[in-house]
Amino acid sequence: MPxxxxxxxxxxxxxxxxxxxxxxxxxxYYVKDAYTMLMTGEPRNWPKDVGTAVSGENQTNALFxxxxxxxxxxxxxxxxxxxxxxxxIAAGLxxxxxxxxxxxxxxxxxIAGTVAILILCRVVxxxxxxxxxxxxxxxxxxxxxxxxxxxxxxxxxxxxxVLTLGALSLLLIHRDWARAxxxxxxxxxxxxxxxxxxxxxxxxxxxxxxxxxxxxxxLDATGxxxxxxxxxxxAAILLGLATGVKWSGTYFxxxxxxxxxxxxxxxxxxxxxxxxxxxxxxxxxxPAALYMVxxxxxxxxxxWAGWFIHPDSxxxxxxxxxxxxxxxWLPDSWRSFVEYHRQMWQFHTTLTTHHDYMANPLTxxxxxxxxxxxxxxxxxxxxxxxxxxxxxxxxxxxxxxxxPFLWWAGxxxxxxxxxxxxxxxxxxWRIWAVLAGLLAGWLPWAQYLNRTxxxxxxxxxxxxxxLAICYVADWLRGMISARAYHVxxxxxxxxxxxxxxxxxxxxxxxxxxxEFWLSHMWFDSWI
Numbered sequence: 001m002p003x004x005x006x007x008x009x010x011x012x013x014x015x016x017x018x019x020x021x022x023x024x025x026x027x028x029y030y031v032k033d034a035y036t037m038l039m040t041g042e043p044r045n046w047p048k049d050v051g052t053a054v055s056g057e058n059q060t061n062a063l064f065x066x067x068x069x070x071x072x073x074x075x076x077x078x079x080x081x082x083x084x085x086x087x088x089i090a091a092g093l094x095x096x097x098x099x100x101x102x103x104x105x106x107x108x109x110x111i112a113g114t115v116a117i118l119i120l121c122r123v124v125x126x127x128x129x130x131x132x133x134x135x136x137x138x139x140x141x142x143x144x145x146x147x148x149x150x151x152x153x154x155x156x157x158x159x160x161x162v163l164t165l166g167a168l169s170l171l172l173i174h175r176d177w178a179r180a181x182x183x184x185x186x187x188x189x190x191x192x193x194x195x196x197x198x199x200x201x202x203x204x205x206x207x208x209x210x211x212x213x214x215x216x217x218x219l220d221a222t223g224x225x226x227x228x229x230x231x232x233x234x235a236a237i238l239l240g241l242a243t244g245v246k247w248s249g250t251y252f253x254x255x256x257x258x259x260x261x262x263x264x265x266x267x268x269x270x271x272x273x274x275x276x277x278x279x280x281x282x283x284x285x286x287p288a289a290l291y292m293v294x295x296x297x298x299x300x301x302x303x304w305a306g307w308f309i310h311p312d313s314x315x316x317x318x319x320x321x322x323x324x325x326x327x328x329w330l331p332d333s334w335r336s337f338v339e340y341h342r343q344m345w346q347f348h349t350t351l352t353t354h355h356d357y358m359a360n361p362l363t364x365x366x367x368x369x370x371x372x373x374x375x376x377x378x379x380x381x382x383x384x385x386x387x388x389x390x391x392x393x394x395x396x397x398x399x400x401x402x403x404p405f406l407w408w409a410g411x412x413x414x415x416x417x418x419x420x421x422x423x424x425x426x427x428x429w430r431i432w433a434v435l436a437g438l439l440a441g442w443l444p445w446a447q448y449l450n451r452t453x454x455x456x457x458x459x460x461x462x463x464x465x466x467l468a469i470c471y472v473a474d475w476l477r478g479m480i481s482a483r484a485y486h487v488x489x490x491x492x493x494x495x496x497x498x499x500x501x502x503x504x505x506x507x508x509x510x511x512x513x514x515e516f517w518l519s520h521m522w523f524d525s526w527i
Contacts, residue, residue, distance in 0.1 A: 045073040081245070112161070119165050120466065121135065139497075382394065409469055436464070502520070
């Protein structure tokens with residue numbers, strides 16, 4: 001069933017993937033960088049004004065889409081994001097047709113968006129052990145407008161979403177592995193001769209172990225070593241790759257690691273071992289940090305291998321030209337590398353340039369200000385749905401707005417899930433899996449409210465919004481009758497599905513009458 005959901009979502013992402021055959025929004029940076037990285041190993045500068053203007057768009061972009069792809073300069077370009085995401089786009093160019101194929105330069109993001117559906121289904125299945133809810137999660141991911149537009153555009157954020165979602169999946173597998181190991185070890189330890197029992201504090205195993213009159217007791221032992229597993233190693237690698245796409249992956253590494261070691265400590269408590277919190281700190285958290293941090297850092301640095309290899313990469317020789325500056329005790333190449341990162345940090349933390357589609361991060365979950373990726377007006381020949389209004393104004397647009405009903409329901413369910421976990425399902429560890437994406441992918445942006453940001457950045461929290469809906473659905477399953485539950489889920493999914501049909505043309509640049517496009521602009525902030 002998860003595979004079928006991924007196939008369904010993949011169809012929505014891959015059909016007409018090459019349309020429009022034009023550089024869309026920030027593809028002007030990432031696609032052209034990916035192409036020159038494929039040609040030379042490093043991103044190169046491009047001219048701003050060449051050839052003949054086409055419909056007022058960037059002239060270099062129009063020529064690139066037309067197959068004139070060799071106008072780049074042989075000088076390294078200053079880029080403000082690490083290389084991994086652009087290498088992934090370059091892989092699509094290499095495997096699916098070359099630089100003159102818009103399908104090829106979007107193939108990698110489409111694959112990422114499709115794989116994310118499969119991973120999310122597996123995450124939900126592991127969390128709630130309910131196949132219909134897992135299928136529901138896959139359906140919601142499949143028909144979300146932000147998920148579709150970001151999968152059909154050669155930008156970077158979809159890669160962060162799928163890599164961090166994959167890391168969450170691996171950490172959940174680690175948790176199940178650690179739980180089984182702890183409970184098996186407890187059964188063995190509790191049968192040892194001379195075992196000591198200590199009075200519990202209401203946090204150990206309940207129910208009077210060994211007939212002790214209903215009182216809670218805990219085992220006088222710390223339990224097995226569970227900090228190291230291949231799943232955690234894999235998660236550290238995926239999070240290093242996510243940070244190699246954009247630095248915002250760092251927040252995911254920090255939040256996910258903290259939550260993972262808290263889960264380990266919590267399972268020690270549930271198994272029935274003493275001193276679960278202090279043991280979790282020295283026996284789980286510290287060893288995990290000692291290997292996960294180096295793996296994460298080395299993975300991130302591996303993404304910069306091309307920068308170190310090519311002597312003409314941007315700022316590669318900065319240290320030679322600036323003796324005595326920067327971190328002087330480092331070798332020259334590393335001193336240049338650190339200074340490059342300092343300049344990147346300065347760019348990201350001081351970017352306040354006005355943009356018509358900039359959006360306050362606090363408004364992302366409600367999709368208040370979506371980004372217009374593409375607009376083409378006055379199409380001739382009545383293509384697409386314009387045949388419904390022959391002779392009328394015909395347009396094609398890509399508006400990266402999430403499925404409104406999904407995001408609004410998700411925002412409400414986040415609040416409901418927190419209340420349920422706090423007052424109804426006390427001690428439910430699953431709430432942290434639901435909130436992890438929001439804590440890492442949304443909350444940190446509150447410190448950059450004046451920075452130039454866009455709503456499409458919120459693609460990284462789309463899985464969290466869907467997990468919140470699934471959490472509430474799982475709670476309702478035990479609270480109301482089966483008939484009421486099925487009707488509620490059916491109505492919600494039906495509304496979201498119909499909305500996807502309604503919005504799909506303006507997520508995918510299908511030519512439509514202007515009046516049809518305008519009927520989707522429910523609020524002035526959506527235009």
